Amino acid sequence: MRRVVLVLGTFALVTAACSRPSGPVTAPLPSSVPPPVTVTSAAPALPPEPQPVAAGPCPYLATDFVADANGQRVSKVKLSADRPHPACFFYDLAGKPQLTVRVYVGEPAVATALVDHAAPVDTSNPATEPPGWQGGYLQTGGGAVYAVAKQGVAIVVTTDQMQTVKARTVAKQAISALGLY
Numbered sequence: 216m217r218r219v220v221l222v223l224g225t226f227a228l229v230t231a232a233c234s235r236p237s238g239p240v241t242a243p244l245p246s247s248v249p250p251p252v253t254v255t256s257a258a259p260a261l262p263p264e265p266q267p268v269a270a271g272p273c274p275y276l277a278t279d280f281v282a283d284a285n286g287q288r289v290s291k292v293k294l295s296a297d298r299p300h301p302a303c304f305f306y307d308l309a310g311k312p313q314l315t316v317r318v319y320v321g322e323p324a325v326a327t328a329l330v331d332h333a334a335p336v337d338t339s340n341p342a343t344e345p346p347g348w349q350g351g352y353l354q355t356g357g358g359a360v361y362a363v364a365k366q367g368v369a370i371v372v373t374t375d376q377m378q379t380v381k382a383r384t385v386a387k388q389a390i391s392a393l394g395l396y
Contacts, residue, residue, distance in 0.1 A: 259324045261332060265302035265317055267293030273303035275392040276316060276385065281305050284384045285314050285374055300393065312375070314382075316389050319369040326369035333362035333371045340379075345387050345396060352379040361386045368395055 271294050272278065282289045287307050295302040300318035307313040319329050330350040334342070339351030342363050348370075350363035358375040361382035370389055372382040390396060 259322065259328050261325065261328055262319065265295035265297050265315075267302075267304040268296050269294050273301075273305075273316070275300065275318075275389055276303055278305070280388060281314055281385060284388070285376055285381050287313050287376075289313070307375070314372065314374045314385060316385060317369075317371040318389065318393065319371075321367050323364075323367045326364040326367050329369040329371060330362040330364040333360050333373070342383070344383060345390055347396075348390070352383060354379065363390075365395070370395075 270291060273281075273292055273294065278289045278292055285305070289305045290308045290310065291306045293304040293306070295304075297318075300320060302315060302317040304312055305314040317329075319326055334351030334353055336351060339353040339360075342348070342350040342352045342361060344363070348363035348365045350361070350369075352361040353359065354377055355373070358373060359377055359379040359382050360371065360373045361379055362369065362371040363386060364370075370386045372386045372389070374382045374385070376382075
């Protein structure tokens with residue numbers, strides 16, 4: 216009888232050993248740490264594009280300066296309804312916009328987003344003038360853009376000229392005239 220018990224006991228051990236999964240046995244880890252949560256902040260809402268609504272001189276850029284800097288005579292100037300700093304639209308002799316200057320003062324995230332919208336960081340050259348300002352510049356299908364921001368201020372200059380230096384020159388003058396250094 217002893218042999219039967221011994222044989223049955225051995226059989227039970229062999230059967231149990233064969234039914235185990237192969238490889239190391241690990242106990243599941245307690246989930247005391249919650250899984251990481253990815254928080255993405257929504258991009259700030261951009262203000263609407265400024266529209267020319269009234270004729271008049273640009274309060275922060277002289278027409279003669281713009282004509283010299285952009286290399287074209289200016290036939291008329293229009294302003295947006297934005298306050299306190301309207302966007303200025305300078306037109307060529309054929310009546311087409313040749314240069315536009317947009318000034319935004321407000322939330323830093325919106326200023327940065329406006330600059331990135333005008334001169335996307337992934338596709339533009341880095342702009343660092345005037346000192347302390349950050350942004351980008353690039354040629355576009357119809358000209359060039361120079362866009363920079365500092366804290367909660369953004370300046371975006373678009374021109375129908377292919378030379379970005381013209382837009383940069385106007386941007387620096389606008390910043391200086393507005394006392395935004």
